[in-house]
Amino acid sequence: MTIQHEPRYREFIKASGVGDNDAVASSVESYVSYLRSVSRIVGVPISPALLNSEADVERIATQLLGTRADNTIRNYKSAMRRYVAMVREAGLL
Numbered sequence: 001m002t003i004q005h006e007p008r009y010r011e012f013i014k015a016s017g018v019g020d021n022d023a024v025a026s027s028v029e030s031y032v033s034y035l036r037s038v039s040r041i042v043g044v045p046i047s048p049a050l051l052n053s054e055a056d057v058e059r060i061a062t063q064l065l066g067t068r069a070d071n072t073i074r075n076y077k078s079a080m081r082r083y084v085a086m087v088r089e090a091g092l093l
Contacts, residue, residue: 001039003083004047005092006032012086034079041067048092051083 003009013028039046042063050056057080064073087093 001036001043002045003032003035003039004045005086005090008090009035009083009086012089013082016082016085030075031079031082034076035083038064038076038080046083048087051080052087052093053084054081057081057084 010028010032013031035046038060042060044050051060057077060080061073061077064076068076
């Protein structure tokens with residue numbers, strides 16, 4: 001599945017300072033991977049129409065319950081919240 005505005009999302013994450021102190025894995029790639037997983041599980045592309053508020057994050061997280069471990073769902077929620085922040089900051093609605 002895809003992430004609408006993925007290049008902008010990557011830049012937003014970098015500009016937010018995520019991954020600045022990472023010695024091994026790329027946090028940017030992790031966030032993108034988490035969103036792709038969410039997209040695959042729910043069966044639709046990630047887009048501002050799908051994901052533009054905290055209510056959307058919680059609704060999707062509820063759909064994920066029982067499909068992945070709690071820690072993984074927490075990671076998914078973090079990536080979704082960053083996407084929401086990007087959508088809002090860039091005025092993509």
